[in-house]
Amino acid sequence: MNREQISSIAHTNHPIKSPLDDISVRRLLEHGLPRGDERVLDLGCGSAEWLLRALAVRPQLHAEGVDISADALARARQAASDCGGEDRLVLHHQEAEGFVSAEPFDLVISVGATHAFGGLLPTLAAARKHLAPGGRVLIGEGFWDRAPSQEAIDMLGDLTDLATTVDRVVADGWTPIHGHVSTRHELDDYEWACWGALASWALDHPADPDSSHALTTATVRRTEWLRGYRDTLGFVSLVLGRTPDHA
Template sequence: MDRQTRSLIAHTDHPVEAPLDDSSVDRLLRRALPRGDERVLDLGCGEGAWLLRALHHRPGVTAEGVDVSEEALERARRNAKEARVEERLTLHRTEAASFAAARPFDVVLSVGAAHAFGGLLPTLDAARRHLAPGGVVLAGDAYWEREPSGRARELLGEYEDLAGTVDKVTADGWTPVYAHQSTRHELDDYEWNWTGSLSRWALDNPHHPDSAEALRAADRHREEWLRGYRDSFGFVCLLLRRTVE
């Protein structure tokens, strides 16, 4: 089973592909879309959950999404049609880091997709290329909530603590105008949904050629989370504006 398909299955029962609940997603979008007529871009949109919610709650918004997974984009198209917002949504199958848009956007989203760019600052560099003057970026990425173990660093890589993450962003020319730190409930609920959705799919499809592999992946992920990084991992969504346009 390829990573993209596994991710789609694992996120079946969660509102977005990041550790946020419905109320947090809605609050961040309200902050990012105060007028209700913004042009929005999501770099690494997956199934388009952020965009579909923005389009549903803001009838004047138009949106574009970028992702490499045709399966995810097809789900986004289907869900947009069911929600009757497909005329305001344009989807592009390409690498988010190399996407070129014809016009700038009022809001650029990239939540939980920093791996596609090589980290948070490269993500913000990519977002900057698409951002209209006075626009905002909503970026979500991991940070260390407390000092991680060597095992946690081995599993997830190198991050800063929250203060260091904000320092890094401000030094790069951005000013936070709002932020949300995922709660313990949001973090745990995300992991239980990720492992649970994948496990349930495997158990419901025992004769599928990928069933055993999917169940092993869920077991491995759960073990890494519970014994590896649960006590140190944090996630923050930063709403940012350019300090100097």
């Protein structure tokens, strides 16, 4: 069982691959889509859950998503067809970093996918290349809510505290328009949902050759969360506009 298959099963009950509940997702989209007829791009869209939700609440919106997973994009196409939004969604099977579009976008989304670009600021640099004048970026990133252990740093990488994270974004030429710090409930619900879904799949498919691996992965990841970073990791989602002097 590869990483993509594990992720797909783990997010069965939490299709937004970040610690955000449905209300938070809706509010972030509302701030990112003030008109309703925007062109939206999701860099690393997976099964395009953000785009599907945007299409559902904005009937004049057009969306594009980029991802390397053919299976995830196939699920996105089917979901768009099921809800009648397939004519407003274009999906690209390729690396997000190399994506080129003939037209800019009013909103660029990258939530929980900054690792694909090498971090927060490289992700913002990638988003900037696709952004129309006056456009917005919706980005989500982890931060240290408390001083982390070395074990947590080894697992999750080079994060900073919330204030420093926002300072880095501002210094890079962005102005926060809206922000949401995930609550303890959102953070816990996300972790329980992911590793619970993976464990449940393993228990429900005892004859599958991947069952043991899935159950072990769920156990290890749950333990890493509970003992490694539950009390230190936070997650912030920001809606950003380009600061005029840096545009």
